[in-house]
Amino acid sequence: MLLLLPLCLPVMAASLIVSKPEDSGMSAERLQRLKAGMKAYIDRHEVAGTVTLIARRGRIVHLEAQGMADIEARKALTNDSIFRLASMTKPITSVAVMMLLEEGKFLLSDPVSRFIPEFKNSMVKVINPPGSSRQGFKLVPAANEITIRDLLSHSAGLAGPTSVALQADLERFRAETPKGETIAQYTRRLAKLPLNFHPGTAWEYGPATNVLGYLVEVVSGMPLDRFFADRIFKPLGMTDTFFYVPDNKLDRLVTLYRPEGGTLRPVAPARQQRGSNVFFSGAGGLSGTAEDYFRFCQMLLNRGSYNGARLLSPKSVQLMTANHIADHPIWPDLAGYRFGLGFRVMTDLGQSGHLDSIGSYGWGGAHGTYFWIDPKEDMLGILMIQATSYKNIRIDAQGLAMQSIVQ
Numbered sequence: 001m002l003l004l005l006p007l008c009l010p011v012m013a014a015s016l017i018v019s020k021p022e023d024s025g026m027s028a029e030r031l032q033r034l035k036a037g038m039k040a041y042i043d044r045h046e047v048a049g050t051v052t053l054i055a056r057r058g059r060i061v062h063l064e065a066q067g068m069a070d071i072e073a074r075k076a077l078t079n080d081s082i083f084r085l086a087s088m089t090k091p092i093t094s095v096a097v098m099m100l101l102e103e104g105k106f107l108l109s110d111p112v113s114r115f116i117p118e119f120k121n122s123m124v125k126v127i128n129p130p131g132s133s134r135q136g137f138k139l140v141p142a143a144n145e146i147t148i149r150d151l152l153s154h155s156a157g158l159a160g161p162t163s164v165a166l167q168a169d170l171e172r173f174r175a176e177t178p179k180g181e182t183i184a185q186y187t188r189r190l191a192k193l194p195l196n197f198h199p200g201t202a203w204e205y206g207p208a209t210n211v212l213g214y215l216v217e218v219v220s221g222m223p224l225d226r227f228f229a230d231r232i233f234k235p236l237g238m239t240d241t242f243f244y245v246p247d248n249k250l251d252r253l254v255t256l257y258r259p260e261g262g263t264l265r266p267v268a269p270a271r272q273q274r275g276s277n278v279f280f281s282g283a284g285g286l287s288g289t290a291e292d293y294f295r296f297c298q299m300l301l302n303r304g305s306y307n308g309a310r311l312l313s314p315k316s317v318q319l320m321t322a323n324h325i326a327d328h329p330i331w332p333d334l335a336g337y338r339f340g341l342g343f344r345v346m347t348d349l350g351q352s353g354h355l356d357s358i359g360s361y362g363w364g365g366a367h368g369t370y371f372w373i374d375p376k377e378d379m380l381g382i383l384m385i386q387a388t389s390y391k392n393i394r395i396d397a398q399g400l401a402m403q404s405i406v407q
Contacts, residue, residue, distance in 0.1 A: 094342025160206025213282020
């Protein structure tokens with residue numbers, strides 16, 4: 001079976017190197033636990049199917065599709081199936097920002113208002129203290145301006161789904177979305193909303209990377225989809241990653257499912273993959289394959305280069321994967337992690353309780369897609385699923401991959 005591994009994979013470009021797990025210090029027998037673990041999620045009808053990819057020391061040691069891309073059509077999932085990446089778009093946008101930083105276009109400490117004037121003079125919505133003569137909230141001037149670093153590290157205070165004080169503002173914002181809105185129009189509208197906290201004083205996940213996508217457009221003079229295609233996808237050989245999947249590849253786009261009462265029901269995503277679309281969401285708009293995302297991850301693991309193309313300096317990757325939020329906590333299920341410039345970063349292994357390494361980094365998407373990169377082990381992993389809710393499958397996939405390391 002090990003000898004046949006390369007034959008089991010789809011035809012790949014010459015730059016992708018496939019090897020037996022043992023050649024990369026891993027156990028093929030132990031990697032079977034990853035296959036079995038993913039199959040158990042499929043059998044329990046928690047996900048329709050999975051694509052898992054594990055690479056170590058620059059070589060793919062595991063790439064496997066299981067389950068269905070479309071249950072109703074009885075269409076099997078394949079290694080080249082296309083998934084909605086959702087927030088796995090964010091690291092790509094963050095890399096684009098760092099490429100422009102390397103060109104001397106700005107500093108991380110620069111206020112975003114230098115390029116997007118609408119963010120000048122932001123206001124913060126705060127709760128009136130107990131005993132105040134006024135109930136509810138009040139607006140106060142932001143103590144400092146939003147910087148590019150704040151956007152990259154989700155420390156800008158922009159209105160997000162967990163911003164309690166701003167939920168009414170967000171509801172109005174969404175209700176007022178014009179038809180055919182561009183990322184430029186979206187960003188200008190967003191800049192009019194109050195902030196949830198003073199920039200740089202906390203961490204909160206939200207729409208900051210959409211603002212960064214527009215920043216890339218302003219600074220580069222290119223639409224975000226074109227910048228990605230010309231400056232990132234083409235050099236890395238990412239031929240199946242798009243904001244809007246072209247018609248001739250739509251048959252490979254995986255159906256999104258909602259687990260419900262022990263079964264899976266298809267769900268129409270909020271944003272369809274058809275038509276002459278113009279909204280390029282740097283926070284969550286891309287779709288792509290496991291193989292394509294491997295190329296992006298391997299570039300980062302290689303400290304900025306892949307297949308002869310250098311996107312970033314090693315020093316930029318080092319900066320991106322440092323902790324940029326001090327001791328501010330992120331989500332409770334990410335205990336032991338802090339946040340860098342586009343990724344969560346492991347800082348306390350014991351607190352996390354995960355099979356991981358200090359300095360590893362990665363992120364996931366709203367529909368279950370997930371990746372991690374472990375520089376200490378020279379390893380990366382990718383999980384592709386399409387579900388509106390999921391339990392422990394992502395950390396299970398990582399653990400079942402990491403336990404297969406034997407040397």
